Amino acid sequence: METVEAFKDRKQINAIKKYLKQHSERDFLLFVFGINTGQKISDILNVRVGDVIEKDGAVKDFCRIASTGREVYLNAKVKKAILHYVQLHQLCREDYLFQSSKSKKPITRQQAYRIIQQCARAVGVEGKIGTNSLRKTFGFHAYKRGVAISLLQKHFNHSTPSETLRFLGISKDEKIRTEIDVDL
Template identity: 45%
Template sequence: MGVKGANTVEPIRDPDQIREMKEHLLHKSYRDYFLFAFGINSGLRIGDILPLRVMDVASATHLRIKEQKTGKIRKVRMTVALQQEVAKYTKGLAASDYLFLSRQGNKPISRVMAWKIINEAARVVGIEGAIGTHTLRKTFGYHFYQRTKDVAMLQEIFGHSSPSITLRYIGINDDIINQAMEKFSL
């Protein structure tokens, strides 16, 4: 669904809350921690993350994926930190193993299970508001933009048609409007 649709989840803007989420998930389940870390450091949609296998990510600097939503083939550079997380997580796993293996057999966890993992962790650490699996992608985008201020590059990474769509998508427009209105007075 597009930016204007019902998908109104928010990015996690506060780095301390991201750290708290990581800590909580790491204590709960390494798989769940890795799902969160992978999502916020790759910028991929959950539908593109869940079917990944070890062979798709091990010993690679780039991911080559066919996006489920668009059908486009994308080559995505992994950060050095993400490469290190991948190496640690996949050690001892078979190349054909799913990264996010379900407890119900040889298949990845479902989107619903991924949502439950992220949502439950957010509630435990006190994050309020609309949180879901898309929060991972939006969190990546929000912090990428905050660090680089390069909306054109982020637009390209996300495959958006305009910078304004990208800014609205990651919640920057809301932040700017709220700041302006807070200071406005006649």
Template identity: 40%
Template sequence: MKEVNPIKDIEKIRTVKRLMKENGDLRDLLIFTLGINAGLRISDILKLRWGDLLYKNGKIREEVLVKEKKTGKTKKFPLNDAVIESINLYIQQIKPSDMEMWVFPSRKKNGGIRPISRIAAWQMINKYCKAAGIKENVGTHTLRKTFGYHQYKNGTDIAMLQKMLNHSSPKITLRYIGIEREEMNERYKSVNL
């Protein structure tokens, strides 16, 4: 399995989101937007039900509570404006009526019985990233790595980011988001003897 990279270019992120909107793929837009803004693993995104994002009256929750599949830990996080906008667009398109419905139902025959698969999510992410001109290896983990990369670049302390991603050490977090290699390359280039 190839290692995937974060999307470091903000304009490429905007292009992916624009393409999803233009194609009316608001389900995919929400998966993408939630992944790059919440730092969740794809397995935790795909298992969301409308009751996780909405109150019974249809109002969007301020905070979401997720039990991580991989770690078993509970993660609580607020929804930012980009995610709220994506939820609102998607709600207008599908008008969910049951809080137990999957947020990201499969479109296959008997769709709605289960959420889309990791493979379908991978295919969607690859399709839109390639269309946006992203050449690096991408996959479902790209979303989480993109979240971590941009948090770090926007000044989030590495210890805080480590906690947000539930990593065991800062070194793992830096390597995970591609900073360790990037900084090492910068150091090599900075010395011109």
């Protein structure tokens, strides 16, 4: 398997979000969900509407990932994108969140890869990009904002902190300007 890179530049992330918003609400949600939760693409694609939406129509604070049983926090940006998408397409609780346009099944990992590749190229992102770029983007920006590497190690189920740093594309010599902002 080829190693891919994180989207480290916020301008690139915003350009991709803008591009996807104009082209596909589902693909926009896929990108936003991926970069804000750091989950594996296979787990993301298996999320159903009922996993993220309460019976009263409110978006849940946490989404249980079926394959691991772990609960993943859904931040305000993810919640907004989910609510907009579900209401726009009038999805039922049993529907997959990232449903194929051809069937009731979720899109494939290969289709998700093509979506991420295509939007990255469309906005001029170069380098090795794939679905794992979403996961790495989450980790890179969390680390940059002051999240301890030990927490990210646990989140990614890695054995060592050095494995997590390597996964995120951060060398031990690289200086990352940490942005610890308690926003009181």
